[in-house]
Amino acid sequence: MPQPSHVMALAVRSLEQLEAQLDEEMREYFALCREKLGFVPNVLLSYASRPEKLKNFVAFYNELMLGESGLSKLEREMIAVVVSSTNHCYYCVVAHGQAVRKLSGDPELGEMLVTNYRVAELSQRHRAMLDFAHKLTTSPNLIGDRDRAALREAGFSDDEIFDIADTAGFFNMSNRVASGIDMIPNPEYHRLNR
Secondary structure, eight states: OOOOOOSOSSOOOOHHHHHHTSOHHHHHHHHHHHHHHSSOOHHHHHHHTSHHHHHHHHHHHHHHHHSSOSSOHHHHHHHHHHHHHHTTOHHHHHHHHHHHHHHHSOHHHHHHHHHHGGGSOOOHHHHHHHHHHHHHHHOGGGOOHHHHHHHHHTTOOHHHHHHHHHHHHHHHHHHHHHHHTTOOOOTHHHHTTO
């Protein structure tokens, strides 16, 4: 059974109409997406009707997920998947599950993280990181010194702990937006890296 075919539950103009209202920088970004992925992700199409929000989203996302960090790109994607799975965010589980499959070369890891990260045979580092991200998602008020100490014991620096919290926080926010507007992942994600 195919997923719904809409970008989101709110009205979305055509790609051509959306791109016509974007500045050169964002049109180039859309072109880069087409070149690298073969499509423009629906999250960008969802934000495109609000060009300033799109620019802010892209800047924050790129700094968070591609910027300098002691966390690898795979580790950041793993956090994205666990947070999104916890929040039952269909868009982000599909899109970032694909990124985990690609970066790890392990489609089983992607599936385990989507379903229940605790079944995966993870290093102490990754287990501590994902336990923290999960707890920050389900009960942020209970995060305390012991949780940060567990990350330090697993080898994370204070800068890396900040990046774990920042990544988990971003995906908690973006999951709520995606769920609130019924954002649907591009169907291409389902077939990639399997």
